[in-house]
Amino acid sequence: GEDVEQSLFLSVREGDSSVINCTYTDSSSTYLYWYKQEPGAGLQLLTYIFSNMDMKQDQRLTVLLNKKDKHLSLRIADTQTGDSAIYFCAGFPTSGTYKYIFGTGTRLKVLA
Amino acid sequence: SQTIHQWPATLVQPVGSPLSLECTVEGTSNPNLYWYRQAAGRGLQLLFYSVGIGQISSEVPQNLSASRPQDRQFILSSKKLLLSDSGFYLCAWITGTGELFFGEGSRLTVL
Numbered sequence: 001g002e003d004v005e006q007s008l009f010l011s012v013r014e015g016d017s018s019v020i021n022c023t024y025t026d027s028s029s030t031y032l033y034w035y036k037q038e039p040g041a042g043l044q045l046l047t048y049i050f051s052n053m054d055m056k057q058d059q060r061l062t063v064l065l066n067k068k069d070k071h072l073s074l075r076i077a078d079t080q081t082g083d084s085a086i087y088f089c090a091g092f093p094t095s096g097t098y099k100y101i102f103g104t105g106t107r108l109k110v111l112a
Numbered sequence: 113s114q115t116i117h118q119w120p121a122t123l124v125q126p127v128g129s130p131l132s133l134e135c136t137v138e139g140t141s142n143p144n145l146y147w148y149r150q151a152a153g154r155g156l157q158l159l160f161y162s163v164g165i166g167q168i169s170s171e172v173p174q175n176l177s178a179s180r181p182q183d184r185q186f187i188l189s190s191k192k193l194l195l196s197d198s199g200f201y202l203c204a205w206i207t208g209t210g211e212l213f214f215g216e217g218s219r220l221t222v223l
Contacts, residue, residue, distance in 0.1 A: 031210050042202050042214030043156075088156070092210040098144055098163060099171070100204075100212060104155040 004089060004103035011109045018076040020106045022089035027051075027070055029091030029101075034063065034074045037086040037105070046087070047074070076108075084110045114139035118203050118215035125222055131176075131190040133218045135203030138184065143205040145186040146212070147178055150200040162186060198222045 003025045012018045024032075030051055035043040049056045049063045049072075056063045062075040072089050089103040115138045125131060137143050147159040158171045160178035168178050175194060179187045186203055203215040 033211070035212075040217070040219075042204075042217050043212070044214070045211050048211070090212075092206075098161050098169075098206075099158060100146065100206065100210075102148075102156040 004091065004101055006087075006089060006103040006106045008104065009107050009109070011111060012079050013111050014079060014081060016079055018074075018079045018083065018108055018110075020074045020076075020087050020089075020108065022072040022074075022103050024070050024072065024089070024091060024101075024103075026091065026093045026101065027067060028093045031092065032063075032065060032072050033090040033092075034061075035088040035090060035102075037088065039085075043088060079108075079110050081110045081112055084108055114205075114213065116203060116205055116213055116215045118201075118218050120218060121216060122219045123221070125193050125220065127195055127222055128192045131188070131193050131197070131220070133188040133201055133203075133220075135186040135188075135215055136184055137186075137205050140184070140205065142183060145180065146204045146206070147186065147188050148202040148204065150202065152199070156202070159188070193220075193222045195222050 005023045031048050033048040034046045036046045037043045047058050047061050049065050060077045064073045086105045086107050088105045091101050118135045144163050146161045148156045150156050162168050162180045175190050177189050198221050201218045204212045206212050
């Protein structure tokens with residue numbers, strides 16, 4: 001079945017860049033997404049990339065997609081303490097189901 | 113604009129008691145709706161999804177059930193809670209471009 005893997009933790013210093021990685025098995029998703037979850041809250045869409053793109057940049061965020069390796073990454077430039085949260089990658093496979101597949105989540109801690 | 117609400121936000125229940133969590137969506141019609149559970153420090157587990165009134169697909173064969181009595185209402189229930197049911201329950205609906213909008217979440221502690 002579908003599987004989406006992420007590293008569990010990442011710690012960076014304020015001002016540095018953060019790179020959160022994700023690998024997946026099902027490549028049928030039209031879009032791939034990054035969600036952010038702050039403590040005690042639901043998830044919010046951060047950014048997404050169309051599956052026929054290699055890169056998308058949105059202010060401090062850069063998404064890279066390597067379809068051959070089934071690897072997705074999120075780079076946050078100039079990481080701030082407010083970026084501390086759990087980040088989930090996700091896909092919505094077009095395989096006839098309505099199942100939205102989330103990664104395991106990466107907890108980003110930004111040190112002042 | 114579309115909004116999604118869940119309640120209650122927090123509840124503490126004894127083992128063996130019943131459960132009812134409610135989710136309502138406004139500003140859209142015939143949404144695809146989802147219930148997820150997030151255990152402490154863990155990822156999201158899909159519990160149920162619904163593509164319409166009375167249509168429920170279960171992903172997890174446990175003591176939980178879901179119902180969709182109205183187009184924009186999604187209810188998560190249990191007749192007898194287990195300790196393992198503790199967690200953060202999230203309701204969500206999906207847009208035409210595949211974006212999920214989540215409710216505020218309901219934190220359940222079973223003692």
